[in-house]
Amino acid sequence: CVTESFNLLCYTDGNTPQSQYLDRSVLFHRIEGLNPETVYxxxxxxxxxxxxxPEISLSQLTASVTESELIQAVKEVKVVDVGVNSFKLAWRRTPGVTGYKISWSPFHGGDEKSQLVSSSTTSFTIPKLQE
Incomplete structure (x- = not known):
């Protein structure tokens, strides 16, 4: 069977869920309009x-307003080199961070791997990938 789409539901305890259908090509979706310091x-x-x-579920506490202002997203992330069994990522340094966590997993399933790097690092080569 080929997946045609995904049904994404988001709700807080006791509330009616917000439902949204996403195309099967969507690998990332940002849920907007959530309340701070609320479990969804x-x-x-x-x-x-x-x-x-079958459904896969998770619960997540949204950040407080002050935490959201302090935590910045990593910007200008791009693939700068592609090898047969690796590729290299680069990004712009984010002020105030103590390090970066790079995570990856095979698109069609498999174990997630990750690596922590120092705050002075602005690139990382992900090794030992399948061709």
């Missing part, structure tokens, strides 16, 4: 025609 439950179902697969 996020569920996603793969959709096959008119049938939804």
């Amino acid at each position: 439950i996020v569920s996603i179902h793969a959709v096959y025609g008119n049938t939804e697969g």
Whole structure:
């Protein structure tokens, strides 16, 4: 079976979930309009025609307003070199960080791997990838 789309649900305890269908090509989605310091439950179902697969859920506490102002996203992330079994990422240095965590996993499933690097680092080569 080929997944046609995904059904993403987001809700807080006791509230009606917000539901959104996402195309199967979507690998990242930002949920907007959430309240600070609130626990949300996020569920996603793969959709096959008119049938939804089993749900995968997680709960997450949103940051406080002051935490959101202090934590900056890493910017200008790009792939700068692609090898047969590796590729190199580069990014712009983020002021005030104590380090960076780089995580990766195979697109079609497999174990996630990660590496911590120092705050002075602005590039990393992900090694030992499948061709």
